Amino acid sequence: AAGVIQSPRHLIKEKRETATLKCYPIPRHDTVYWYQQGPGQDPQFLISFYEKMQSDKGSIPDRFSAQQFSDYHSELNMSSLELGDSALYFCASSLDPGQGATGELFFGEGSRLTVL
Amino acid sequence: AQSVTQLGSHVSVSEGALVLLRCNYSSSVPPYLFWYVQYPNQGLQLLLKYTTGATLVKGINGFEAEFKKSETSFHLTKPSAHMSDAAEYFCAVSAVYGQNFVFGPGTRLSVLP
Numbered sequence: 001a002a003g004v005i006q007s008p009r010h011l012i013k014e015k016r017e018t019a020t021l022k023c024y025p026i027p028r029h030d031t032v033y034w035y036q037q038g039p040g041q042d043p044q045f046l047i048s049f050y051e052k053m054q055s056d057k058g059s060i061p062d063r064f065s066a067q068q069f070s071d072y073h074s075e076l077n078m079s080s081l082e083l084g085d086s087a088l089y090f091c092a093s094s095l096d097p098g099q100g101a102t103g104e105l106f107f108g109e110g111s112r113l114t115v116l
Numbered sequence: 117a118q119s120v121t122q123l124g125s126h127v128s129v130s131e132g133a134l135v136l137l138r139c140n141y142s143s144s145v146p147p148y149l150f151w152y153v154q155y156p157n158q159g160l161q162l163l164l165k166y167t168t169g170a171t172l173v174k175g176i177n178g179f180e181a182e183f184k185k186s187e188t189s190f191h192l193t194k195p196s197a198h199m200s201d202a203a204e205y206f207c208a209v210s211a212v213y214g215q216n217f218v219f220g221p222g223t224r225l226s227v228l229p
Contacts, residue, residue: 042220045217090160107161109158
């Protein structure tokens with residue numbers, strides 16, 4: 001079965017650079033979520049999109065932005081990178097409840113960002 | 117708002133022993149509850165979920181969990197631990213179909229030979 005695809009899997013950047021992470025949800029899933037997981041930490045919710053509109057916002061820094069495109073893929077853009085941005089970034093997708101979903105999130109393998 | 121606590125950031129059990137990972141939640145509305153497992157350098161995989169109905173839910177790899185509303189708990193158990201169960205386990209709660217999806221701090225399970 002198709003899963004959530006994230007790219008790149010690994011990314012190394014210098015401080016103050018920018019980075020873009022991509023997420024391709026499971027086909028027919030209309031909601032995308034972004035999470036940040038620091039070393040030894042639980043995943044922290046950043047932002048989510050439903051039908052290409054922002055649906056919820058968590059602890060996403062102002063330096064970060066995200067969007068969901070017409071094909072439902074999403075991109076997380078990170079600017080002015082700081083050392084503390086080094087983390088594993090997960091994308092997850094889910095199906096609209098009207099389609100019989102029961103709320104679980106399906107996670108990708110994550111994109112590991114290292115800021116030097 | 118929802119919140120999740122997991123008692124014990126690190127649990128060690130011997131191979132073949134009972135696994136018990138504790139999860140307590142707080143929710144202002146009837147919750148949806150989940151357990152996810154994360155192996156090193158991998159994504160989160162759903163173990164099991166409680167939405168409505170039967171309070172004892174069975175998941176993959178022999179795990180099960182029981183929703184106890186009176187105790188606001190959703191503890192994860194497995195009768196006999198395997199070495200392959202060593203991983204990080206996250207309990208999560210959501211109020212509405214993936215909205216306000218909140219993770220607990222996680223419990224690292226070590227399985228000793």
